[in-house]
Amino acid sequence: MVPDLPTIEWRRHTVTILIRLLIAAYGAWCVYLLASECFAPCLEQLVTSPGNANLTMFNLFGTVVYRLPFIAVLFVFLSIERMLVRWIVPVPPRELGCPKCGYSLKGIKSPICPECGANLGR
Numbered sequence: 001m002v003p004d005l006p007t008i009e010w011r012r013h014t015v016t017i018l019i020r021l022l023i024a025a026y027g028a029w030c031v032y033l034l035a036s037e038c039f040a041p042c043l044e045q046l047v048t049s050p051g052n053a054n055l056t057m058f059n060l061f062g063t064v065v066y067r068l069p070f071i072a073v074l075f076v077f078l079s080i081e082r083m084l085v086r087w088i089v090p091v092p093p094r095e096l097g098c099p100k101c102g103y104s105l106k107g108i109k110s111p112i113c114p115e116c117g118a119n120l121g122r
């Protein structure tokens with residue numbers, strides 16, 4: 001059975017929420033990683049030996065740079081989120097007809113269904 005447009009929209013909405021939850025969990029893990037591996041030890045150093053502030057800041061910079069790939073992955077996920085959702089919940093092939101009204105879309109290049117006006121380019 002070909003899912004209709006509201007069903008596809010609902011599935012995409014659900015998948016978007018799930019992906020955002022995963023991204024949020026990953027983001028929280030990144031923050032935890034930075035806090036526990038980078039900022040906490042440096043704060044401790046600053047408190048115990050305030051004279052070495054420059055060295056401490058250098059260490060902080062080093063540990064943050066070391067964890068930059070993890071943060072980069074977070075932004076990659078954020079930027080491909082929509083693509084991922086479209087890939088997981090695709091609009092059915094045009095040969096099967098318009099998902100809203102069933103009108104045959106064979107040979108029609110426009111993303112708008114000529115029968116009902118549904119936008120299939122999304």
Ligand SMILES: [Zn+2]
Nearest residue numbers: 098101113116
């Ligand atoms: Zn249609």
